[in-house]
Every structure is written in structure tokens, then in C-alpha cells.
Amino acid sequence: MAARDDLPAMPLLDRLLYASASFGGNVLSRSRDLWLIYFYAPPPDADIPRRVPVLVLGALLLAARVIEAFDDPLIGWWSDRTRSRWGRRIPFVLFATPFYALFAALLWTPPDPGQSALNAAYLFIVLEAFHLFSTLSGGPFESLLPEIAPRSQDRVSIVTWQVFFGTIGAFVALVVSGIIVDVAGFQAMGVTMAVLAFASRYIGLAGAWRHARRDVEPARIDFLQAVRSTLANSQFRAFLPTFILFNAAISLLTSALPYWAAVVLLGGLKPEIARVESGRELALQLGPLEFGVGVGTAVGLLTGAAIVVVLASLPLVYQLSVRKGKAWVYSRALLYGSLYMPWLAFMGFIPGVDPFLQALLFVAFIGVPMAAVYTFPNAIQADIVDYDYLLTGQRREAIYYATQATLEKIASALYPAVLAVLLSLGASAENPLGIRLVGPVAGLACLLGLVTFRAYRLPDQVTPEAVQGRGLSVERA
Template sequence: MTRTVATDSRPALPGAQIDLLYGLLSLGSTAIWGVMSAWLLYFYLPPEGEGSALVPAALYGGAMLVLRVLSAAISPTIGYLSDRTRTRWGRRLPYILGSGLPMLVFFVLLWTPPFRGTSPWNLVYLVAVLAGYNLAYILNQVPTMALLPEIAVTDAHRVRVSTWAAVMTVLGMMLAAGAGPLIERFGFAHTALIYAVVLLPAFYLPLLVLRERPEHQARPAVRLNFRQNLASMMRNRAFLFMTATGFCFWGIMGLVQASVPYIVTEICLLQESDTLMFYLPAVLASLLCYPLINWLAQRWGKWRVFAGSLLTSALVLPGLMVIGDWLPLSLKAQGMLWVTLQAAALSGVVVLPRALGAEIVDHDEELTGQRREGIYYATWGLLDQVVNGVMAALLPLLLLLGRSHLEPQGPLGVRLVGALGGACMLAGFLIFLRYPLGRGRPAGQGPV
């Protein structure tokens, strides 16, 4: 008697080695970015009693803004050039290979200004070195983001790679958090050198294994110029709705993170030293939820999971408005619960955009006959920076409405961070309902 054996029609996923190595690229760049975000301003403009300023304070902010605008402006050009590159090693890997070491070198040089006291030449030095770092960073990160659809060709694999990239990003932030004790013991320059040496393998070991798909390299006869690239992107409905959704959620996580010290001291009435207790459960919740997001996307489809994450965040974030003595829990417990819940709710928003972007690039290939990952991910990166810049400028304005429990209106501005975040997430959810790709299709169902 012949027995029929049921088989799974879904293609087998590759081993986790590719996922881990791709995520390792995120760990390295995130750790370096985390150290700079936390300590660069402190190094050049230390607080009173901690040393003299190294640059004129009045000029520092303007110089950083100009550099940020210029860096954002060149991102699409880098993406466009990456899409058009043709080498025996592929379109992305040469950029990643050539930019990792310069990025680390510029990172170390940031902490070695030429003069010890306040000097405009220190500012000139900072601008020059930081411009070099930003260029190397873009040359590294745009191709890295665009590499995902090359190394993962099925929907299920892309979600899994995105999950590991998100996990490694969190681990990179945790690694950056250890800079403080090292700075106290070794100083800024030596700490930067330690990070550069330790993280160098994270930038290059993955390149020994990761490989591109040579058939994705555009043929010269069918290449679009830069203007045609932008025009065709504007005709891609999936890109437009995903980008409009991104305008709603980009910047919210940064806004929430920047407000946590105020939540701890002004809403929960604790000490600054208690802030770490609020970050830890958020990090743990994220690390636990990222694999869950991967599992749910395999079964329900990433469209449903991403939409659900947006809606859940829209419901959780306004909870900051209601933390108070009238609830049976302590203020500390309420604050920690809110921080943990918002981290869990946002986990889908953190994990899935990369996989959704790969899906949009596949759809673009159907429309244009070309693979243009670079310009898509670079454009999203540019807009992400713009939105984060707007949110960074908006937070001080919100705090004008009340940032201290000692003010007559209390910390109203701090509480409004939750209300604003919820409103943005709700708007993003309503916009994403019109996203035309992948509705109801589990991520594990075959190649895309």
C-alpha cells in the first residue's frame, strides 16, 4: 500500500547564520551611533564644573543642523548610485566594505580636537570630521538597508532577518550604554578607540558570508536617470501609503525616549538615578516581543501585524495622560508599566518596516523592470531624519506647556507626549489601511 505523505508547500528557510550576520552590521553601527548621541554634546559642551567648553556654544547647534540637513540631502544620491553600480561583488557590498573602517576612524577622531580650551578652530575641526563620518555612515547604511531584499528573497525570511536586525539594534544600544564607566576610567578618546577596535569585526565579518543576487544588477539599456527614478517612485501607491504612514510613526519612539527622564522625575516623582529602572523593562519587553512579531507575521501576515502594532500603540501611548495618585498602583509602578507596554506595542512598528520596504521594492520591479532598493531605502532614511528633527524641535515646545510638577498646570507638556504619540499612531493606522500589498497573506507563504 502506498501512503501519501503531506508536505509543506512553503519553501524551506535558510539557516539563521545569514540573519545573525546581517544583524551584526546593525549592532556595530548602532553602538557607535549610541555613544555619539549620548556623549558628543557632553564632550564639546560639558556642564558647569565638569570642564570648559571646547566650541562656542552659540555656534554648535547651527553647525549640527547644517550637517544634518546636508547628510539627509545626499542620502537619495547615494542610494541612486548604489542601484546603478555594477561590480563583480555586487551593488551594495563594495560600499559597505569601503566605508566601515573610515567610519570608525572618523568616530575616533571626533574625540581628539586640536585645542583644549574653547576655540572656533575646534568647531571647524568638529564640522570637518563629523562631515566625513556622516558621509561614511551614509555610504555604509544605505547599501546595508538595501541589501536585505538581496539576501532574503522570501517574505518569511525577510521578516526573520528584520527581527534579528531589530534585536541587534537593541543590543547595540545596550553596548553603547556601557560607555559611561569606560569614559570615567580611560577618557573619551581612549574609550572611542576601544569601541572602534571591539566593533571592527561587526563591520567586516558579515561580508565573508553575505552575498548579493547578480541578476538584480540593472542593465545599462534600461536604467532610469535620477529624475525618472523619483518620478516613478511617486507613481508607486504602496510607496506613497507606506511613506505617509512613516511620517506618523517616525520620530515617535525618539520623542518617547527623550521624555522618559521627565516622566521619571516629574510624573512619577522619583530621582534621576531611577531612570535606568524604566529603561530596563522596556528593553526586555522589546527583546521578548520581537520574536513574537516574527511568529505572528508568519501566521497572520505582516500587514495585519503591522496594522495591529500601530493601533495598539495608538491605544497605549495616551495612557501617560492618566498616570496619577487616583489609581491603586504607586506612581513608580504606573510609570514602569506604561513604559513596558508602549515598548511592547511598538515592537511591530520597529521590526516590520524593513520587510515591508522589501515588498515595495519587489512591486516596483513589476512596474519598472528594475531593482531599486537603494533609492527607496535612502529616501525613507532622509524623511526619517527630517521627521526626527521636527520631533526634536517639538519636544521643547511641548515642555513649555508644563515640564515640572511644581508648575500650576503640572507636567502637562510631558503628558502630552503620550497624547501626541497616540494621535500620530492612530493617523498612521488609518493611512496604512489603504496600503495595497500583502493583505491577509501570511509571511510564510512562498516567495514574493
């Protein structure tokens, strides 16, 4: 079924329930990203023991990431070919979610209290099990979107709410998780985040349950042919690089924020408003009040400013997408990013303006393109799946979402390498060249994404007539 706005609207409550699952997904992923390396390989002066040597930990995480990337297309292909009384997606979500949450909690319970090979083996096995069940639950869950929301407007509504709930989840992961660690320890934090993710995924499934189609004929295509035909879709090829490049830009900027905070901000505030007490902490003086600020606090304030702008931008992004279309808003976000991000190189150079205030304002408005890049990929992917149906006569949502996830994960291994090269050009208070070049490089990534996206021509309502009107073929292979 193609996206059509002449069909009955999906009830708001069900849209909200389905979208709310992004809360739990972000709670779990962001808290894991924030704390896992620190938990297993803390710095020497930390009050917890080291459990795995840091280089071994890095190798384990890289290997797990590479292996994980190849789970997605196999599971997507399997889901597309499944036949059951609950449809093709629900059985995966229903039965894999408990194990997804269980192994997420077990990440924080290594068997040896000290550093040992046993801990390294335990982490790798549990991490691989977590990734497997995360894909078994999450891939089919995301693939529900095109079939539960055949109307383009409902898709945009759902993905907009997904960004909202996901942002709240990121706040819980980045702020509340630290409080739980301080009060009750890492194990309590891990269990709390796992329970929230478990409950959130099932609540999301409840919103999709009665809308999930049971009458769709399973795809009948072998695995290699499924992957080849997915990559042969011209509109998928036009969209996928933009998604990867845009995420690369945001990831580069996010990864560089601690360096901005430590090198540029903590060393660059004016003496009359800041007193540097050590290499890692300062005290901000606002009138009679004095606030201690470290790298973590500074990064939290910067990311918090961007999150506020993301949330504030969502109503505008939604309204523009309804009036102008998803692709129009997405391409303008790419253009905005390519023009705005290079100016981050001059953050702190404006005379007469406090450098920290400059940083807050500069970083905050990255939230505008972020609102679009986090909102539209799933909805655009749903349109591409509808186009594939016109070409093949088969509903193959899962293989598309899985192929996108695989290529994104492989590409994500390159972001740290690019950042490392930039930082090698200068990452000190005396020579911050590499840090300042992150903004222009991120802007270049957005520009390349914009150029690639020019080949994307699908309308919001993917019908044979509308597609042919854009000059695209609908002849079945």
C-alpha cells in the same frame, strides 16, 4: 525577483551574521547621541572643559543633519547603477566601512583642549565625513536585504534578529559606554565603539557575501526620474508616513523621559519610601537598603524596562507575522500605540501604587509596539521594492531605502520642536501639563499613521497574481 516562499531558505547562520550588523550600528549611533553634545558642551560644573559654545554646537549639528539627509538618495541612485564583479552593494560596504569607523573615532579627538573656533570647524568637517561614509557603507548594506532573502519568511527572520542584536547594541551604548568613559576617558570609549561597529559591519557582510546577486542588471534611470518614480509608488506612499509618524511617537516619548524622571518621579515619590536630597537626586529605601537615584538612573530603569518587553515580545511578533503577515502585525502595533500611549498622561495618578512602579509598568509596555516598529520597516520596504520591480523591470533597492532615510531625517528635525511646544505648556512639578500631553500626542501620531497605512495592500509574497488579487496594477510604466 519577488518575495517567494517556494525558494530554498537562507541558512540560519548567514541570517544571524547579516542581522548581527545592527549591533555595531546601534553601538555607534546610540553612544554618539548619548555623549557627543555633553563632550563638546558640558555643563559648567562638569570635570571636562567646554570645547564649543552650546548654541554654536546646536547650529552645527542641525546643519550637518540637513546636509546629511541629501546624501542618501544620491548614494542610493549610484549604488543601483553600479556594475562590478561583487555586485552592486558589496564594493560600497567593503571600502567605505573602514572610513566610517575611522571618522567615528576622530569625533572624540578635537585639536584644541579648550573652547575654540578650531574645534567647531573640526567637528563639522569630521561629522560630515562620518555621515558621508556612514551612508556609503550603511545604505548599500541595508539594500542587500531584498536580494539575499527573496523568501518572505527569511526577511521576517532577519529583521527580527536585527531588532534583537540592535537592542543588545543599545544596551552596550547606553550602559557600557559610560563605564568606559569613567575608567578610560572619551577617546577610549570612541575608539572602542568604532572598532565594534567596524567588526560588526564586516561580520554582517560575511553573512550576505555568497547570497548577494552578481547577475542583476544595473538600473538605467537618471537621478530625478528615479526619485520621482519612487515617490509615485502608491505602496511606498502608503507606508512611508506610517514609519515616520510611528518613529515620531517613540522619539517624543523617549525625549520626554528625562522630564518625567526629573519633574514627576523625583518630586512625586511618597515620603515614607523616598527622601529627596536635592533637586536632582533622591534615595530609594527598600527595607534596610537605600539606593541613590538620579535622573540618569531613573531614565535608565525606565528605558531598561521597555527594552526587556521589546525582547520578550519578539518571538510573539515573529510568530504572528508568519501566520498573519507583516502588514497585519504592523497595523495592529499602530492601533495598540494609538490606544495605549494616551494613557501615559495618567502615569502616577493611580492611588495606592508607588509612582515609580507605575512609571515602570506604563513605560515598559511601550515595548510592545516598539518591537513591531523596529522589526518590520525593512522587510516591508523589501516587499515594496519587489513591487517596483514588477512595475519597472529594474531592481532599485538602494533608492527606496535612501529616500526613506532622507525623509525620515528631515522629519526628525521636527520632533524636538513639537516637544518644545508641549513643554512650554508646563514642565514643572507644579504644572506638568506639557509633559503629560506627550503621551496623547504620541498616540495621535500613531493613529494618523494607522489611517495612512490603510492604503497599503501588498501581500507577503509579491507575485503578479498575488498583487493583482489585492487590486493593484502590475502594468509596467
